[in-house]
Amino acid sequence: MGEKKKKIVKTIKVDLDKCNGCRACEVACSAFHAAPKYSSNNPARSRIRVIHEPLRDVYVPVYAGEYAKAECMGRDKYVIDGKEYDECSFCRASCPSRDLFKEPDSALPLKCDMCEDDPPQEKPLCVQWCLNDALTYEEREEEVEEEVKQEDVERGLDSMIDKYGLDKVMDTVTRMALSKKG
Ligand code: SF4
Ligand code: SF4
Numbered sequence: 001m002g003e004k005k006k007k008i009v010k011t012i013k014v015d016l017d018k019c020n021g022c023r024a025c026e027v028a029c030s031a032f033h034a035a036p037k038y039s040s041n042n043p044a045r046s047r048i049r050v051i052h053e054p055l056r057d058v059y060v061p062v063y064a065g066e067y068a069k070a071e072c073m074g075r076d077k078y079v080i081d082g083k084e085y086d087e088c089s090f091c092r093a094s095c096p097s098r099d100l101f102k103e104p105d106s107a108l109p110l111k112c113d114m115c116e117d118d119p120p121q122e123k124p125l126c127v128q129w130c131l132n133d134a135l136t137y138e139e140r141e142e143e144v145e146e147e148v149k150q151e152d153v154e155r156g157l158d159s160m161i162d163k164y165g166l167d168k169v170m171d172t173v174t175r176m177a178l179s180k181k182g
Pocket of ligand 1: 029030032046047048063064111113114115124125126127
């Protein structure tokens with residue numbers, strides 16, 4: 001068991017009734033994460049995507065979640081207001097079965113980071129630019145186990161190993177460790 005730590009849990013509440021599909025959230029997110037910041041915008045680089053089926057008239061903003069190394073064994077299918085959506089439409093994972101939530105040039109996974117910044121933003125950019133108030137930001141404090149951080153490191157390494165291969169990643173880590181010692 002690890003040590004208990006206080007952690008701020010950040011939540012974005014999505015109200016589908018208020019979303020009109022303007023996609024300002026996608027533009028704001030991709031511009032905020034561009035390098036340099038605000039130098040470009042491209043919804044394909046956004047960590048929030050608005051899923052819309054033209055004939056089925058509902059807009060669902062979906063946030064980029066965890067990286068998945070392999071496709072999952074099952075499939076999710078949603079019916080909303082009697083309208084059936086494509087399989088996996090609302091899944092948050094960056095996974096091998098589709099292009100969603102992957103950096104278009106490098107194919108590295110994208111994940112919502114709640115616009116962590118220094119100095120911190122008052123609210124995430126997608127919330128700031130959602131003029132219809134479909135997105136609402138909330139924070140609360142919780143006690144969590146330290147180990148959570150270790151899982152994050154492993155997930156990040158997994159994704160790098162998939163992209164560059166174990167040998168390259170090992171070489172780089174060894175070289176970095178030696179340079180820090182020396
Ligand atoms: S919280 Fe920030 S990183 Fe996450 S989707 Fe919104 S703008 Fe993008
Ligand atoms: S900015 Fe708000 S209203 Fe526009 S698509 Fe995004 S969530 Fe929906």
